[in-house]
Amino acid sequence: MVATTSDRRVRRSQNALQTALLSLMSERQYDQITVQDVIDRADVGRSTFYAHYSSKEALLNASLGELRTVLTSPNEQPLGFSLPLLRHIEQHRALGQALFGSAQHTPVAQRIMSLLEEAIRQDLLQARLTQLPLPLDGFTKYAAGAYLAIVQWWLQAAEPMQPVELDRLMRRLILAATHP
Amino acid sequence: MVATTSDRRVRRSQNALQTALLSLMSERQYDQITVQDVIDRADVGRSTFYAHYSSKEALLNASLGELRTVLTSPNEQPLGFSLPLLRHIEQHRALGQALFGSAQHTPVAQRIMSLLEEAIRQDLLQARLTQLPLPLDGFTKYAAGAYLAIVQWWLQAAEPMQPVELDRLMRRLILAATHP
DNA sequence: TCCTTTCCGAACATGATGTCTGGAAACGAA
């Protein structure tokens, strides 16, 4: 969203394309949006699109400038970016859902997450862990997301720890908040 | 991976297709795999594929039977599925990376996650939180994954809480393990 | 005003998806 050139035509084209993409992403998933859709909404020629961006991904990158700004603003405490970010998202719910829900938009992640969530939910219910700091749904999603992220890190680590270690760690990290 | 029919031809075809997909997923990302790739590796005719599965997604679903089995096995404690799952993954690293890394395979999620990770890493470093229960990389990924999941839940909630509340909750959940 | 850059639309090659055909092959049951 930031001006790079002095040529008004360039500015107008790029801005129209970025705005069009974000607007479309508020309505449907990113991968359901074609280049044709974008240039139609931006009212820009096909060749003009490719004159500015080599692909849809390149346009996406350019379109996320505002979010980057919010996240990289200096702050004092850990997760200091959080509150401004949450307020910002609240103002743009549809776009927020598109961006933060995007991890669900791939068939694989969708299946994995839902399998994980189901397993975790069962465990929580069975263990009578009902004194949670947030509704069961939310805690389940939190736990599944955290679990997925850690396994992912584990699989990419240069010297991966033993399953037993990692398993103990999982409990310490994820279940820490279940005992208020 | 489970027999449904008594006709050997059907069993062979379905098994070949499921195995081929998982095998390909150990090599590259799911969305980089075409139906043509699958049927080539399975050595099966194109029309045969569509006789059994309506799409690549349908085949994926059928192929995840084994994982479902591991996750839904009964157990006692919360996260009881974890250790068997981790052991299982360790035996199939490539496939594990494909499945659990899948959330990163969409351009949007990839950008969001990396922006989040960067912000969190900065915060942790600045706050001198170096006594973490796991390496900084891992904790960063854990925090980012958890944050993403909670925001996602928040945006879909029927009665979403206030940003201030959620922000407090985030700290309680995510940073709980930073004070050992 | 004048030179340069950008825009446009249309056409094109490429490659993936999903459907459909008729004949060949494999199956299970008798």
Add this chain to the structure above:
DNA sequence: TTCGTTTCCAGACATCATGTTCGGAAAGGA
């Protein structure tokens, strides 16, 4: 082994999205 049924196959096909290329028209800046 035979026989009726089901599945498999190759290939052709329509459809749709991507990314490239072109020359002429329009808009920009100096």
